[in-house]
Amino acid sequence: MKKLILLFAFVWSMNAFSQQQAKPDSTKSQLKEYFFVMLKRGPNRSQDSATVQKLQDGHMENIQKMADDGKLAIAGPFGDDGDWRGIFIFKTTSLAEAKNLVEQDPMIKAGRLSYEIHPWWTMKGAKLD
Helix, strand or coil, rough: HHHHHHHHHHHHHHHHHHHHCCCCCHCCCCEEEEEEEEECCCCCCCCCCHHHHHHHHHHHHHHHHHHCCCCEEEEECCCCCCCCEEEEEEEECCHHHHHHHHCCCCCHHHCEEEEEEEEEECCCCCCCC
C-alpha cells in the first residue's frame, strides 16, 4: 500500500510539473530560479594530506562566506566516495555570478574539485529562501 501511495504521489507530481511546463507564462510568477552546482572529483587529487586539509579549511570558509553574503542557499557533501562530491545551490541573479562564486573556491582553484552548473527552478517560498 505504501508503494502504491508513493507511486501515486510521483505520478501526480509529474503530471503537475508537465502542466506547468506547458504553460510557462502562467507558472513563471510562481517559480524562482536558482543555480545548482554539482561538485565532482577533480583532475588534480595528488595533494599531500596537509595540503588537502588546508584546501578543505579554505573550502569551508568560502562556503560560510557565500552563505553569510546571502548567495548560497544550501550546500553539502555526499555520503559516499563516488565522483559526485557535493552540491551548492546559489541564490544569484545570473549564471555568470554563480560561476564566478564557484571558481573562487580553493578546491576548484586547486583542481581537487570540478563542477557542473545548471539553472534550477523551484516554487517561490521554498525552504531555500
